[in-house]
Amino acid sequence: MTLPHGFVVQLDRRTRVVDGGRSLLGGFPTRLVRLTERARPLVTGRRVVVKDAASALLADRLLETGLAHPVTAELPPHPDPRWTVVVPVRDRPRELDRLLTSLGTAHPVIVVDDASYEPAAVGAVAARHGALLVPLDVNVGPAAARNAGLRLVRTPYVAFVDSDVVLPATTIPTLLGHFADPKVAMAVPRIAGLRSEAAPGWLTRYEEARSSLDLGAEPAQVRPGSPVSWASTTCVLARVDALAEGIGGFDDGMRVGEDVDLCWRLVARGLRVRYDPSVTAEHEHRARLGEWFTRKAFYGTGAHPLAVRHPEAIAPVVLAPWSAALIVALLAQRRWSVPAAGALCAVTTVRIARKLDRADHPLKLAARLTANGAVGALSQAGSLLTRHWWPAAAAGCLVSRRVRRAVAVAAVTDIALEYRKNHGHLDPVRFAVARRLDDLAYGAGVWYSAAKGHSLAALRPRVRG
Incomplete structure (x- = not known):
């Protein structure tokens, strides 16, 4: 192919x-x-x-x-543009009606009612829009609900769309173009915030800028270790044969992290998952602090189940030996720390330059690569202190001035850099509060899952050559 x-x-x-x-x-x-x-x-x-x-x-x-x-604009037209939309839902009749209105009636729609408390309301919405309703007697979670719908799909492609989404008409046709590449198994759009007539609150504005579901403005191949290492199944278009015959669809046993697991299993089979930010799915972000915080923590609880299934891909940071040594040297905060870090960077630059000996300017290229590697390593270290490892860092702050200094520098630097990228029209103070609450919630979820699973696998950094 x-x-x-x-x-x-x-x-x-x-x-x-x-x-x-x-x-x-x-x-x-x-x-x-x-x-x-x-x-x-x-x-x-x-x-x-x-x-x-x-x-x-x-x-x-x-x-x-x-x-x-x-x-994207020059992808060849697809010879078989047939797809079915599968919508897993539990209650939310208002949101479901809004989604089905945006989908229209040109393609089949399957609504999987995952044991709603008021199934009649969901059934009425599905009937009004001509969608096939699949009622489940027991709540099985989004992964198993999607699989229930997948088993009924008779078209070459399936779009999984969550009920709290509004889908522009161009999104799925554009994603379909990516399947001209025979290795592509799944394509995903950018998840944007759903616009409303009401003035957005500070939390909504933060989510519009820093949503966990928004993977950024740059196109990417989704795979572990890359800037876009996973993709949300809030909205995806996939080849039915790649899911049903190749990997058996979603993992029914996962109620969180099932989207990450699906991406990584597809990639492990040599298939591609494309992220295309030129098209969007508009998602209704949570605007209430309690619901928002709980959801962020819920995302974190997927860490241990993913560590069991994908131990090589789940590491919170991935470092080369030299960059791990660089972080240790700087965190030591001794007189020798900066000279040692400089020596590590110099030695690394020389080693890389030797591998680039056929380049026109090997030393210049090597210096640039080393600098990028050092910045990336320090950024990952800061993320460890303020997000994944914050409970341990908080304990360290109680007994060590150096830990307090490291955490303070990491937190302030992170906020400054992220605020400069996209602050969502928030003032620095409210952005900083939201950013730290975001990390606290996610990190708490990760540690909860690690404690529940009696394993630190999801918290261990990975050092590779």
């Missing part, structure tokens, strides 16, 4: 063309890809257009390494 003629990929914004066009630097993990003489002219204007076997092979390689992404 190869990419079809006319398929266009464009280099990722962070991919650098170096050595006079002979090499590409980027991807996740970062790598230097040297282009053969035949491949070099195929990259024109940071694009590759599939015209023959050579260009198809190059485009596929660039997609697999994260060096490039499909150009």
Whole structure:
């Protein structure tokens, strides 16, 4: 299976063309890809257009390494644009009516009622919109409810859409274009906040800027270890055969984290999950503090079940040995800390430069890579202190001035950087409060799941060469 003629990929914004066009630097993990003489002219204007076997092979390689992404606007039309929408729901008749109105009647819709307290209201909404209703007698959770709907799908593609979503008309047709790549098993849009006539409160504005479901403005291949390591099934479009025959759909035993598990199982089979932020699904974010905080903690409780199923992918941070040593040196806060960190970076730069010996400026490239690695490592360390490990960090603050200093620096730096990226029209104080509550809730959920599972697997950093 190869990419079809006319398929266009464009280099990722962070991919650098170096050595006079002979090499590409980027991807996740970062790598230097040297282009053969035949491949070099195929990259024109940071694009590759599939015209023959050579260009198809190059485009596929660039997609697999994260060096490039499909150009959404130029994806070939799909020869079989048939899909069924599956909506798992428990009560929420108002939200369900709003969603089904946005979907229209052009494609089949299956509503799986997961043992609603008022099933008649859900059934009336489904009937009014001509949707097939599948009532469940026992509440089984969203994963099993989606599977119940999946078993009834007779089209090549299935869209899973949560009831608290409004779907623009262009979202699913655009996602369908990604399946021109035969390796794509699932495509997901960006999850945006649902606009309402009422003025948004401070928590709503924070969610619009920093929602856990919003994976950002950059396209990506979803896979562990990349900037987009998982995708929410709030709204997804998937190949039915890849789900039903390949991996058996969602894991019925998971009530949280089932979306992460699904992504990682697809990737483990050599399939691709594409994230396309050019289209959106509008989600009604929680606006009440108690519900919002509880939901964030609930997300964290999926950590241990995922650690059992995917021990290599769940680590809160992934570090190279040199970057782990860099963090330890700086956290020690001794007189030798900064000189030791500088020496580690210098040695790492030299080692990387030796691997780039055929590049035009190996030392310059190596210095840039080392600097990026150091910044990334420090960012992960800050996330450990303020999010994943905050209960341990809080205990350390009671007995150690150095821990207090490290946590304070990490918290303030995190808020400053995130506020600069997107503050959601919030003042710094309320943004800082929401940011810290977000981390406290998620971290509490992670530790609760670890304690319940009698395992620290979800909290252990991973150090790899």
